[in-house]
Amino acid sequence: MRRDIFQAIADPTRRAIITLIAIHAMTPNAIADNFDMTRQAVSKHLRILTECELVKQEYQGREIYYSLEIDKMKEIDKWLEQFRKIWETRFSQLDKVLSTIKKHKK
Amino acid sequence: MRRDIFQAIADPTRRAIITLIAIHAMTPNAIADNFDMTRQAVSKHLRILTECELVKQEYQGREIYYSLEIDKMKEIDKWLEQFRKIWETRFSQLDKVLSTIKKHKK
DNA sequence: TATATTTGCAACCGAATAGTTTCATAAAAA
DNA sequence: TTTTTATGAAACTATTCGGTTGCAAATATA
Numbered sequence: 001m002r003r004d005i006f007q008a009i010a011d012p013t014r015r016a017i018i019t020l021i022a023i024h025a026m027t028p029n030a031i032a033d034n035f036d037m038t039r040q041a042v043s044k045h046l047r048i049l050t051e052c053e054l055v056k057q058e059y060q061g062r063e064i065y066y067s068l069e070i071d072k073m074k075e076i077d078k079w080l081e082q083f084r085k086i087w088e089t090r091f092s093q094l095d096k097v098l099s100t101i102k103k104h105k106k
Numbered sequence: 107m108r109r110d111i112f113q114a115i116a117d118p119t120r121r122a123i124i125t126l127i128a129i130h131a132m133t134p135n136a137i138a139d140n141f142d143m144t145r146q147a148v149s150k151h152l153r154i155l156t157e158c159e160l161v162k163q164e165y166q167g168r169e170i171y172y173s174l175e176i177d178k179m180k181e182i183d184k185w186l187e188q189f190r191k192i193w194e195t196r197f198s199q200l201d202k203v204l205s206t207i208k209k210h211k212k
Numbered sequence: 213t214a215t216a217t218t219t220g221c222a223a224c225c226g227a228a229t230a231g232t233t234t235c236a237t238a239a240a241a242a
Numbered sequence: 243t244t245t246t247t248a249t250g251a252a253a254c255t256a257t258t259c260g261g262t263t264g265c266a267a268a269t270a271t272a
Contacts, residue, residue: 010116011230015185029248043250062239062248070196072188075227077180079121083179085117086128092177117260134219145259149220168218170270 002054005075013037014045018068025058025067043080109158111181119143120151124160124174131164131173 009015017031023028032042046066054072058065115121124138138148152172155161160178164171 003248004116007116010110010113010164011231012112013114014108019188022189027248028250037230038232039248040233044230047250057211060110064249068189068190068192070193073209075189077186079122079184080179083174084177084183087176087180089114089206093170096134131228143260144262145218146220146263150260153220170219197261 004047005052005054005072006079008049008054009076012046013042014049017042017045017049018073021055021066022068022070025065027063027065031066044089109154110159111160112185113156113176114160115182117151119148119156123148123151123155124179125139127172128174128176133169137172142179146186180202 009018013035016034020031020034021024028043028046029039031046032039035042046055050057050066052072053068056069057065058067115124119141122140126132126137126140132150134152135145137152138145141148152161155172156163158178161172161173162175164173
C-alpha cells in the first residue's frame with residue numbers, strides 16, 4: 001500500500017491524532033481514550049501515519065510512545081507555497097486598488 | 107455526501123486539477139486533455155471540488171469555465187498554523203543551541 | 213432544420229477504506 | 243508461575259472511491 005501524506009490527513013480521526021500527539025508523545029491506549037471507537041481502529045490509523053512517516057515510535061517496555069514527525073508536516077506547507085504566492089499577489093493587487101482609491105479621494 | 111477540503115486534496119488527480127486551474131480558468135474538456143482518463147472521470151473530480159467550494163464555475167454559452175477559489179485554500183494553511191508554531195519554536199531552539207556553540211568556540 | 217459539440221448525470225464495477233471482532237505475543241504484576 | 247495489561251495483526255463487512263460506458267440536454271454550426 002503506497003501511503004501519501006495527503007491521503008493520511010484526509011481522515012478526521014487521523015488529523016485529531018496528529019494534533020493530540022503534536023504536544024507530547026502518547027501510547028496507543030491513551031490516544032484511543034479520546035475517541036469513540038475501538039483501540040484497534042485507532043491502532044490502524046497509527047499504522048497508516050507511521051507508514052507515511054508522519055509519526056515515530058519509541059519503545060519503552062511493553063509500551064510504545066507515538067509522537068509527531070513535525071518535519072513531515074512541512075511537505076504540506078511546501079505544496080501550499082504555490083497557492084500562497086497567488087493569494088499574496090492578489091492581496092497586494094487589492095492593496096494597490098485601495099491606495100488608488102485613496103489617492104483619488106485626495 | 108459531506109465534502110471536506112482535506113478529502114478533496116487527498117486525490118492526486120484533484121491536486122493536479124487545482125494546480126492547473128490556479129493560473130487561469132479552464133473548461134472540463136481542456137482540463138481532461140491533461141489526464142489519462144475519460145472526460146467523465148475528470149468531470150466527477152470537478153463536481154467534488156465544486157461541492158466543497160474549492161472551485162467556482164462560470165457559464166459562457168455551452169462552455170463552463172472552472173477556476174480555483176483561492177480563499178478556500180487558506181483553510182489548509184489555517185490548519186497548518188498550529189504545527190507551524192511548533193516547528194518554528196523548535197527551529198529557534200536549534201538556533202539558540204547553535205549560537206551557544208558559536209559563543210563557546212569564541 | 214439537421215448535425216456536431218460540450219457538458220453533466222446515472223448505472224455499474226473492482227478496489228480501497230474504516231470500522232468491527234477475535235486472536236497472538238510479550239512484558240509487568242500478582 | 244499465573245494472571246493481567248499493552249499492543250499489533252488477521253479476518254470479516256459495509257460503505258466509499260475512482261474509474262468506466264451509455265445517455266440526455268443544451269448550445270453552436272452546417
